[in-house]
Amino acid sequence: MKFDPASNIQDLKQFGEFGGVNPSITDSSTFTFLRTDTMEELFDHELEGCFLYSRHWNPTNRYLAEALAAMEGTESAWITSSGMSAITSVIFQLCNSGDHIIASRTNYGGTFAFLKNYLPKFNIKVSFVDITDPESIISLIRKETRLIYCESIDNPLLEIANIPLLAKIADEKNIKLIVDNTFAPMVLSPAQLGAHIVVYSLTKFINGKNDCVAGAICASKNFISDLSDINQGTVMLLGPVLDSLRAANILKNLHTLHIRMKQHSKNALFVARKLEELGLPVYYPGLPSHPQYDLMNQIMNKEYGYGGMIAVDIEPPEKAKMFMENLQKNNVGYLAVSLGYFKTLFSHPGKSTSSEIPREFQHEIGLKEGLIRISVGLDSDIERTVKRINISLKDIDIKTNEIPDSDKT
Ligand SMILES: *Cc1c(COP(=O)(O)O)cnc(C)c1O
Numbered sequence: 555m556k557f558d559p560a561s562n563i564q565d566l567k568q569f570g571e572f573g574g575v576n577p578s579i580t581d582s583s584t585f586t587f588l589r590t591d592t593m594e595e596l597f598d599h600e601l602e603g604c605f606l607y608s609r610h611w612n613p614t615n616r617y618l619a620e621a622l623a624a625m626e627g628t629e630s631a632w633i634t635s636s637g638m639s640a641i642t643s644v645i646f647q648l649c650n651s652g653d654h655i656i657a658s659r660t661n662y663g664g665t666f667a668f669l670k671n672y673l674p675k676f677n678i679k680v681s682f683v684d685i686t687d688p689e690s691i692i693s694l695i696r697k698e699t700r701l702i703y704c705e706s707i708d709n710p711l712l713e714i715a716n717i718p719l720l721a722k723i724a725d726e727k728n729i730k731l732i733v734d735n736t737f738a739p740m741v742l743s744p745a746q747l748g749a750h751i752v753v754y755s756l757t758k759f760i761n762g763k764n765d766c767v768a769g770a771i772c773a774s775k776n777f778i779s780d781l782s783d784i785n786q787g788t789v790m791l792l793g794p795v796l797d798s799l800r801a802a803n804i805l806k807n808l809h810t811l812h813i814r815m816k817q818h819s820k821n822a823l824f825v826a827r828k829l830e831e832l833g834l835p836v837y838y839p840g841l842p843s844h845p846q847y848d849l850m851n852q853i854m855n856k857e858y859g860y861g862g863m864i865a866v867d868i869e870p871p872e873k874a875k876m877f878m879e880n881l882q883k884n885n886v887g888y889l890a891v892s893l894g895y896f897k898t899l900f901s902h903p904g905k906s907t908s909s910e911i912p913r914e915f916q917h918e919i920g921l922k923e924g925l926i927r928i929s930v931g932l933d934s935d936i937e938r939t940v941k942r943i944n945i946s947l948k949d950i951d952i953k954t955n956e957i958p959d960s961d962k963t
Contacts, residue, residue: 559740559855560812562624568617579802580605580613597784610782610790614798618805622760622770625808626735626745626752630778632771632789633801637736637755638664639794640769644732644751647781647788649700651677656694658685658704660711660919662734662755663903667910669703685715686846692723701730706744707737710865710903710927711920712837714846717853721748737893740815741858745772759862759894761804762814768796768804812858814896814932819859821939822930826864828940832947832954837865863893864928865903873950874902874924880946886939893929898939900928 571578585605587593596606605611615633623631634640645668649655657669659682669680681694685704702724704715717733724731725748733744736755744752754760756768771781771789781787789795819840826838836843839850840860850860868874878900882889887898891906903909904916904923911921933939944961947954 557627557743557746557855559625559627559743562627563621563808563811566621566624568620576806577614577617577802580608580798582612583608600779608798609793609795610784612795612798612801614805615796615801618801618808619770621805621808622754622772625740625811626743626772628745628752628772629775630773632773632778632781633756633796634769634771634789635794635796636767637662637734637753637757637769638668639789639792640753640755640771641665641734642668643781643788643792643794644753644771644773645673645678645701645703646792647777648730649673649676649678652698653678653700654696654698655680656691656699656702657682658708658715659683659915660685660708660713660921661703661705662709662736663908663910665703665734666908671910685720686713688716688719688723691720695723695727695729699727699729701732703732703734705734705737706742707839707861707863709737710908710925712737712839712844712863712865714839714844714850714853716846716849717742717744717747717749721750724748724750737863738861740812741819741854741861743855747853750774751777756804757894758892759815759818760811761807762811762894762896763803763807764892764895766800766803768800769794815858815862817932818862818894818930821933821936822862822864822928823860824936825928825930825940825943828943829864829866832944832957834954835867838863862930864930866926866928867922867924868926868950868952869922869924871902871904871923873952874926876950877946878902878926880950881943884942884946886942886946887928887931893927895929896932898928898931898933900926903927 568577619631619633721731730750732751733749734753735744736758739759752772754770781789823840826836830836868877878889890899891901941961944957
């Protein structure tokens, strides 16, 4: 049977205390016990249906975790207070002093800064690689290497990681493959393609409302159990716990994710094609001009499209800035970082979300100064939006192919 993330979520039966169609929100940090013995036992090992303290497990967070595990097809999952805490907890759980990580050189700016600036404090070494070059990855794996880290669709250049191939390399060398799937929930199912651990910033598409920050880790039962171990587990001891009221909201939003992803993808493909027709350099995995277009078609869950993220180069960078201000003025969306929102958001990665990446390195990975990242919204009439984009382009006076006359005023 075909793996379908949305159907897996739909099949869950999670009821509220009085038969509510939504699970009850457990608004408690601690839980009572009838017998002292049970409490003592729970400190030793997990007891089915028994909760101790909300930094460990909270029933509401567990409902959300179950739903995310269903979406990814993993045995288990864990909810964290941010995408960054999901990423950093996984890495700290797997690595000790002296260990080595292979990471894609194009990653979310915060992830890059953590790997490059923070891990040296713990004597954990990181090699940054071109994730589309498996030979160089294999050549860098050594005795101390614990994991390969990458994003499924990366930030901000929208390169596609060959997850099945990376998983094969990781399996052969007995190391873990960690994939950040924040840009492509439902579009890609990394665990089904062989990734060992999938991390998310729920802040983005999954919640989709830009009203909170949250994260998740989808993995095997064993890994989640190690991660939450009372004496040794990273999430238990560092404590990045999400509040249960927020978890309940995110869970409700997760149930409409499949519809939203389809609309984000449909709109993004339309905008990407139109920008490319104007002769602009566009990065979008749904365009045949994208270097990993064929790979994307092989590994994606087709019905969800190619995702909602586009990047476009507007040079020189001064014009890129004017263009973004025009987009906001013409009500295409907002000049803001973040993504996966119902409205279109655009920013300038070189100077914002990827500014942690040094300029020379930005240059090396092909991140141009005028690159604009667009998270395409859920617009009902995307043709109307494209007209507004064309108007925004018109008065920055850059060289493009002919903009239709009706869109110039
Ligand atoms: C936003 C983001 C993160 C960090 O998530 P937070 O929820 O902001 O901590 C990590 N990875 C990617 C790809 C992101 O877009």
